[in-house]
Structures are given as structure tokens and as C-alpha cells.
Amino acid sequence: MSIHPLLSRARGLWEDLAHVPVSFPPAGGVKVAVSPESGLCPAGWVGMVALGESAIVTVPTESTATFVRDALVGLPAQAIVDGTSVRTVLPIARTLGPAALSYVSADGFRPVQTGTRTLEQLPAGHPDLRRLEESAGEEDAGEAGMDEITSPAFVVREHDQVVAAAGYRGWPSLTAHIGVLTAPAQRGQGLARITASAAVVHALATGLLPQWRARPLASRRVAASLGFEELGFQLSIEIV
Structure with missing residues (x-):
């Protein structure tokens, strides 16, 4: 088989x-x-x-x-x-x-449109990403691993503050380990899906396998909505 x-x-x-x-x-x-x-x-x-x-x-x-x-x-x-x-x-x-x-292929990926939101790219390590991590708290920031990404960060701002971001860290075997973080006050608005979708598009365009590793059920649901398959x-x- x-x-x-x-x-x-x-x-x-x-x-x-x-x-x-x-x-x-x-x-x-x-x-x-x-x-x-x-x-x-x-x-x-x-x-x-x-x-x-x-x-x-x-x-x-x-x-x-x-x-x-x-x-x-x-x-x-x-x-x-x-x-x-x-x-x-x-x-x-x-x-x-x-x-x-969880993992997703180009055929299985379900991209998300930004709608009325404006998506911006920032370089990894940008100070605005650090401020987002501070607002999210140590536990959530550690889960997301935005401080470890090697890709650009795809972000959404509100009132000039980054309130959601996603990117990926290059792993072995041509893998893109996706990280997503949303400020607590802005959760539930679909921002994780918007930013993560952009990060996955970038990873697939460079021939990488997007990987989503998560413990929280909410994060796993975001992955599933984008077409990720939970394999183990x-x-x-x-x-x-």
C-alpha cells in the first residue's frame, strides 16, 4: 500500500x-x-x-x-x-x-482573502514583532516562536500597532515551520487565518512543506481551516 x-x-x-x-x-x-x-x-x-x-x-x-x-x-x-x-x-x-x-500540500491548501484588512511584510526580528510578543505574553509568544522565523513576517496592523503576525522558520528536509501570533484583544476576528495564509503561500512558492505544530485547540482549528491535515x-x- x-x-x-x-x-x-x-x-x-x-x-x-x-x-x-x-x-x-x-x-x-x-x-x-x-x-x-x-x-x-x-x-x-x-x-x-x-x-x-x-x-x-x-x-x-x-x-x-x-x-x-x-x-x-x-x-x-x-x-x-x-x-x-x-x-x-x-x-x-x-x-x-x-x-x-499538521501538514498541507499546494493542492490541499485553502488560502484566505484579506478582505478589508491590509497585509504588510516585515523583516524577521522587527521591533514591532517584539512588541506584539510582549502584548501576547510569554506563554503564547513561546508557542508561536515568532522570534525564530527565518521568513518575512506577514502582519496586520490596527492603529499603527501590529496585532497579528505569521511567518515560518526553515527546518530540515525543506520544511517551513509555521508560527502565528495574535494580540489577545484582537482574537476571534480571523486574523490568524489571514496572516498564516500569507505565510503558507510564501512557503509553498519556494517549494517548502508547511508544518503546523500546535497544542491549543484554537490553533489546530486555524490549521484545519487552511487545509492542513493532522497526521500525528x-x-x-x-x-x-
Whole structure:
């Protein structure tokens, strides 16, 4: 059975980020690999990514690999990226996620018109983006990652203030990791869709695969409205 092209590209990205030779099992299941330099999780943590019916897991040491393999035996791929399920088989100190991983192709993309809004481009790192992050708060700004984008920022202003912005960071495997941020007082007006749509247009025009990683349900809904397909989840855990 052939693999969905989006799924194949997404898996290739996370296999590259593992920084060791590891592949998603073609017939489903979980593959555990030792990778102290893994890009799936913070240093010293266990990184788990499930895409489709398969998952890869990276661990920092051989001893951790044996422990984790034994603990995950019998768990389906979807269960290992469920914090509740994993806590029943592993002693966890802290978790990051799970975050949904969504992707869109040029054919599946549903662009949004700006309507009466004026869309502007700013260079990455522009001071107006920093002011938007301050207004949004540390948690939301961290989720969006606008301080890490390598593309232009696509923004909407109100009263000369940037109230919404989107852009992307270039990731390995020709991937564009999308970031979107809206000021709290302006949420619910469709600004995230407008700015994110512009960022996706830019990414697709340069041959990149747009990736949307999100925990909040509202963010996942924005991605879905633009045609992104939710293919899996990422979870990082620190073992006690």
C-alpha cells in the first residue's frame, strides 16, 4: 500500500531530526533509537513522534533505550504520544506536549482573502514583532516562536500597532515551520487565518512543506481551516 505523500515527507523530516539512522516502521509499530543529540526533544529527554500508524522514539542512552523499549511493548503508536497512557508505563517527571503535527500540500491548501484588512511584510526580528510578543505574553509568544522565523513576517496592523503576525522558520528536509501570533484583544476576528495564509503561500512558492505544530485547540482549528491535515503528534518526556 502506498504512503500518502504528505505523510512520507513528514516522516522524512522527523527521521532527519532524530540525528541517527531510524525509520518509521512501514507496517505500524514503534521504533526506539539511541540519539543523545536528538532534535525530537530537549537534551536528556525522551522524544516521541507518531505519524500515521507508526512512531519513532529517541532516548539519550543505551540503558534508557532498554528500559523504554520494555515499557512500550504492546502500546500502539498513538498511545505513546498520549501523556496519560505513557504515564501508566513510564515514571515521568515532566512532559512537553503532546502537540499535533499538521501538514498541507499546494493542492490541499485553502488560502484566505484579506478582505478589508491590509497585509504588510516585515523583516524577521522587527521591533514591532517584539512588541506584539510582549502584548501576547510569554506563554503564547513561546508557542508561536515568532522570534525564530527565518521568513518575512506577514502582519496586520490596527492603529499603527501590529496585532497579528505569521511567518515560518526553515527546518530540515525543506520544511517551513509555521508560527502565528495574535494580540489577545484582537482574537476571534480571523486574523490568524489571514496572516498564516500569507505565510503558507510564501512557503509553498519556494517549494517548502508547511508544518503546523500546535497544542491549543484554537490553533489546530486555524490549521484545519487552511487545509492542513493532522497526521500525528509529538510528545517529549523527562524520565524520573
